[in-house]
Amino acid sequence: MSDGLKAVFLAEQRMLxxxxxxxxxxxxxxxxxxxxxxxxxESLPSGPVADPAAYLFRMANNLAFDRRRSEQRRSARDGAWVDVQSDASDFPTAEEALLSRETLGRLQAALDGLPPRTAAIFRAYRFEGTPRKDIAVAEGISVSAVEKHLHRAYKTVQTFVAENGVDIA
Structure with missing residues (x-):
């Protein structure tokens, strides 16, 4: 930095x-x-500057603008981060998780009590997303028969829910 620019900076420091x-x-x-x-x-190469005071004020203004823009971006980024973070209340407590696992185990046992073909059709349709028509072809039965097997499985689930007071939503 030239001594002239340094002197102007020191003279204009309060105004800057x-x-x-x-x-x-x-x-x-x-x-x-x-x-x-x-x-x-300090890091600028020394050289003549036509209007050192205007040069310093422009640099100061640009640095202030950069700082504000950086703060706005940081604030937006932090806000977005907070928005996507889950609240601790979104997670079940250890007791709730244990009760849910036990309930799921009992429901699994109820579904295991279904006839093997009904259980296989129910799992293919509900868990694997296989269309009823494809299940009918794979099982060698009609779509209507597939629907009857699904109805039997749904009835088992419905009975389990009613008997256990479970919310499966």
Whole structure:
């Protein structure tokens, strides 16, 4: 940095700080940006500057703008991060998880009590997403027969829900 630019910086330091404080609306941030400006000036190659005061004020204004834009991006990014984070209340307690696993085990036992073909059709349709028509072809039965097997399985689930007061939604 040239001695002339350094002298102008030192002479205008108070006005630069006032500009930065007005732009950033934060005295501490303004001090930081003023320090950044000084460091930036230290790293510049020396050379003639036509209007050193205007040059310094433009640099200060640009640094303040960059700081505000960076803060806005950080704030938006942090806000987006908070929005996608789950609240602790979204997770079940250990007791709720244990009760759910026990209930699921009892429901599995009820489904295991179905005839093998009915259980296989129910699993293919509900868990694997196989269309009824494809199940009918694979099992060598009509679509109507597949629907009857599904009805029997649904009846078992419905009975289990009614007997155990379970919410399966």
């Amino acid at each position: 700080l006032r500009l930065l404080t007005a732009r950033l609306r934060d005295a501490d941030a303004a001090q930081d940006v003023l320090q950044d400006l000084w460091l930036k000036l």
